[in-house]
Amino acid sequence: MIYKAEFFDRAFDFKFFSVIDAPEIVFDYLTLDKTSIIIPGIVELSRGWYCHITRSAHVVYQGFVAGVELGKATTTVQLSPLPALFEFQFFYNRKTYNNNKTDLEGWFRSAILCTFAGSDNVQNIPGLTVTAATHTDGVDLNLKDNLHDFWDLARKAIQNDKIAISCEFDPMAKTITAVITNHAGETEITIEADLPNVTEQKFTLRDDYGSVNKVVVYNAKDDSQSQTFYASDYAPPVVQRVAEVTVEEGETFAAAAREKSAELMRKSDADNLIELTFRRNDRMIPDLHIGQPVRILKGGKEYHTILTGKNEKNSDSGGYVTLIFGGIRVDFTKILKLKGAI
Numbered sequence: 001m002i003y004k005a006e007f008f009d010r011a012f013d014f015k016f017f018s019v020i021d022a023p024e025i026v027f028d029y030l031t032l033d034k035t036s037i038i039i040p041g042i043v044e045l046s047r048g049w050y051c052h053i054t055r056s057a058h059v060v061y062q063g064f065v066a067g068v069e070l071g072k073a074t075t076t077v078q079l080s081p082l083p084a085l086f087e088f089q090f091f092y093n094r095k096t097y098n099n100n101k102t103d104l105e106g107w108f109r110s111a112i113l114c115t116f117a118g119s120d121n122v123q124n125i126p127g128l129t130v131t132a133a134t135h136t137d138g139v140d141l142n143l144k145d146n147l148h149d150f151w152d153l154a155r156k157a158i159q160n161d162k163i164a165i166s167c168e169f170d171p172m173a174k175t176i177t178a179v180i181t182n183h184a185g186e187t188e189i190t191i192e193a194d195l196p197n198v199t200e201q202k203f204t205l206r207d208d209y210g211s212v213n214k215v216v217v218y219n220a221k222d223d224s225q226s227q228t229f230y231a232s233d234y235a236p237p238v239v240q241r242v243a244e245v246t247v248e249e250g251e252t253f254a255a256a257a258r259e260k261s262a263e264l265m266r267k268s269d270a271d272n273l274i275e276l277t278f279r280r281n282d283r284m285i286p287d288l289h290i291g292q293p294v295r296i297l298k299g300g301k302e303y304h305t306i307l308t309g310k311n312e313k314n315s316d317s318g319g320y321v322t323l324i325f326g327g328i329r330v331d332f333t334k335i336l337k338l339k340g341a342i
Contacts, residue, residue, distance in 0.1 A: 012174035022314035094143035105132035164291030206271035229261035270327035
């Protein structure tokens with residue numbers, strides 16, 4: 001199989017292409033990890049250029065140049081996945097969202113367009129189209145203040161509500177298309193992890209035994225006010241959390257306390273990490289998209305989760321594909337990314 005990397009500038013003008021050795025393709029929706037490719041020869045590439053990697057005309061990766069390292073006879077290129085374009089900060093009055101909680105996908109769309117299709121021609125992304133394919137009300141993002149990291153909110157949206165942002169570019173049409181979709185209503189795809197075509201499997205599951213099931217909330221400005229909340233499946237062992245909330249102008253303590261308790265007791269189908277590896281040419285690999293609800297069967301049990309990543313270790317003879325499910329990450333670097341430490 002021939003792998004080809006093509007590069008285009010920000011206006012989608014073609015700049016360079018190279019045949020490359022079979023690369024390891026990395027895509028993690030939560031951490032937006034980079035993919036590294038090696039190009040024969042010394043090549044001048046600019047940060048921000050788009051990269052389109054194909055295998056015999058089949059698209060295997062799209063991203064943009066994040067870093068370039070020149071060796072004696074090769075050029076190593078670090079590529080960020082296309083959704084990493086949306087790692088930005090923006091200002092929005094949290095009260096406006098918290099009081100309404102309507103159409104999260106539309107709100108995400110507005111944030112992207114206000115940032116990249118506004119009056120700043122340097123910052124704008126040429127050819128960008130953003131579509132809200134669904135409209136979801138009532139999503140609690142637990143906004144702490146008025147300054148927001150967009151991709152932190154995107155992570156919350158996929159983990160808690162299965163709302164994901166897909167992104168692709170068409171070099172011929174000179175367009176980038178982002179689509180924001182709630183996948184919660186889609187039929188779960190079933191995968192049997194114990195079938196022989198699954199060459200490796202790894203399960204890291206949420207400890208339900210230690211989940212918070214009782215929350216006591218106090219008014220930070222009046223500690224004589226408190227409310228206690230219980231999980232719907234409240235039972236031993238009791239895991240209690242105590243919190244304070246500051247009641248903002250225009251809201252009530254009861255509403256603020258209820259929101260805080262929901263945050264602390266929230267459970268998600270994505271509270272796991274399941275990794276299943278297949279041979280790349282295995283025709284039984286299901287066709288999944290990020291945010292896809294999945295039911296995984298193992299040892300007589302079933303686990304409900306969503307697809308959040310995919311890695312390909314390619315070789316001339318085939319290689320392997322690892323499907324990554326859930327919102328937990330155990331790699332230390334990934335944990336730090338999720339906490340905003342790096």
